[in-house]
Amino acid sequence: MRPPLPPFTVQTAIEKVRLAEDAWNGQDPEKVSLAYTEDSIWRNRDLFINGRAEIVSFLTAKWRREIQYRLIKGLFAFSDNRIAVRYAYEFHDRTGQWYRAYGNENWEFSESGLMQRRHASINNLPISARERKFRWLMGRRPDDYPGLSELGL
Structure with a gap:
């Protein structure tokens, strides 16, 4: 079980979104993967990812590139077992170029509160270090x- 569980209310949906944000900001691929069903299906930009092992591999590579x-x-x-989020994240690459990525995700959850589907559309925008807004x-x-x-985003 991975509370909060569906069906979602405004409060439990907000909590689920924050828990996901916190986990991804922790950048621990193994830990993050535990929020997804064993056979979770993702579309991330142009990639199709199936199951926890592929999630771990994808996130490991992602956080090596996105510094x-x-x-x-x-x-x-x-609604019942679905949540839609909008998000932004900032990172720099190995050359020092900063980016802000803007995206939307559609999530579908199992009865146990694990995410079974994740569909993400994301665009990267090059920014200067001065334009950064995420400075914690x-x-x-x-x-x-x-x-x-x-933050005006």
């Missing part, structure tokens, strides 16, 4: 740090 990764997610909509220390975003709307 100083920081993410903010926000609830967009929800690595790891969990502080509770008092602004969300996407407050």
Whole structure:
């Protein structure tokens, strides 16, 4: 069981989104993968990922490429066992070029609260270091740090 469980309310959907954000900001592929069913199906940009082993492999490679990764997610909509989020994250590559990625995800959960489907559409925008908005220390975003709307995103 991975609470909060469906069917979602406004409060439990917001909690589920924040838990996902926190896990991804922790950048531990094995730990993150435990929030997904064993046979979870993903579409991430142009990649199709199936199951926890592929999730771990994908996230390991992602966080090697995306240095100083920081993410903010926000609830967009929800129903029974589905949640839609919008998000942005910032990172730099090995050359030092900063990016802000903007995306939307559609999530579907099993009765046990594990995500069984994740469909992500994401676009990267090159930014300068001065344009960065996500400046907390690595790891969990502080509770008092602004969300996407407050940051004008």
